[in-house]
Amino acid sequence: DAGVIQSPRHEVTEMGQEVTLRCKPISGHNSLFWYRQTMMRGLELLIYFNNNVPIDDSGMPEDRFSAKMPNASFSTLKIQPSEPRDSAVYFCASSSPSGAQYFGPGTRLLVL
Amino acid sequence: QQQVKQSPQSLIVQKGGISIINCAYENTAFDYFPWYQQFPGKGPALLIAIRPDVSEKKEGRFTISFNKSAKQFSLHIMDSQPGDSATYFCAASLEGYSGGGADGLTFGKGTHLIIQP
Numbered sequence: 450d451a452g453v454i455q456s457p458r459h460e461v462t463e464m465g466q467e468v469t470l471r472c473k474p475i476s477g478h479n480s481l482f483w484y485r486q487t488m489m490r491g492l493e494l495l496i497y498f499n500n501n502v503p504i505d506d507s508g509m510p511e512d513r514f515s516a517k518m519p520n521a522s523f524s525t526l527k528i529q530p531s532e533p534r535d536s537a538v539y540f541c542a543s544s545s546p547s548g549a550q551y552f553g554p555g556t557r558l559l560v561l
Numbered sequence: 562q563q564q565v566k567q568s569p570q571s572l573i574v575q576k577g578g579i580s581i582i583n584c585a586y587e588n589t590a591f592d593y594f595p596w597y598q599q600f601p602g603k604g605p606a607l608l609i610a611i612r613p614d615v616s617e618k619k620e621g622r623f624t625i626s627f628n629k630s631a632k633q634f635s636l637h638i639m640d641s642q643p644g645d646s647a648t649y650f651c652a653a654s655l656e657g658y659s660g661g662g663a664d665g666l667t668f669g670k671g672t673h674l675i676i677q678p
C-alpha cells in the first residue's frame with residue numbers, strides 16, 4: 450500500500466511568493482494532519498482535519514497560512530506571501546480513528 | 562508552554578547496550594503516547610505506542626515504560642545496534658475527539674541517538 454504522498458519534495462522560492470504544498474493521505478484514513486519541523490521549534494502541529502472538516506487550526510502561525518481538504522484524498526497547505534522564517538520541513542500525516550499517525554516524506558521549503 | 566519534555570537531547574551508547582530516553586508530560590488529559598523514529602531526510606516513523614491503562618509495552622527490542630502518577634514515560638532500546646542511530650521523538654495526544662477521529666500530537670524536542678560499533 451502506498452503511504453502518505455507529499456509534493457513537491459523540495460521547494461525553493463523567493464520571499465513574497467505563494468507556496469502550495471500538497472498531500473494525499475493513506476486510503477481509508479479519516480484524519481489528516483499538517484506539521485512543521487524546524488531546528489529551533491521541533492515538530493509542531495499546524496492544523497488537522499477529521500472527515501475533511503478542520504478541527505483545530507490553533508497552530509497555524511499567521512493568516513498567511515491556510516489549509517484546505519476538499520475531499521478525503523487530497524489536502525493543501527498554502528503560504529501567501531511566503532517569508533524566510535517559513536523555511537522548514539512540512540509534514541503531512543494521516544490516521545484512522547485508532548490514532549496511529551503515519552507521516553509522509555515531507556516537503557523541504559526554503560524561502561530566500 | 563512545552564507540554565512534553567524529553568531528555569536527553571543526545572545520547573551515545575555502545576553496541577549491545579541499553580538506550581533509555583525519558584519524557585514527561587503536563588496535560589493529564591493525554592491518553593495516547595507514541596514514540597517515533599526519524600532518520601535524516603525522512604519523515605517520522607511510528608515505533609511503538611502505549612495507552613495509560615498499562616504500565617509497560619514491549620515490541621521486540623523496544624519497550625515503553627509508563628508511570629501515570631509521575632506523568633512520565635520512557636523508551637528502552639535493548640541490545641542497541643548501529644542501525645538504531647536516529648532521532649527519537651516522544652509524543653502525546655488525546656486518543657480521539659467526540660467526532661470519532663484522532664487528535665493532533667504534541668511532540669518532545671527529540672533525542673539524537675548514536676550507537677557506536
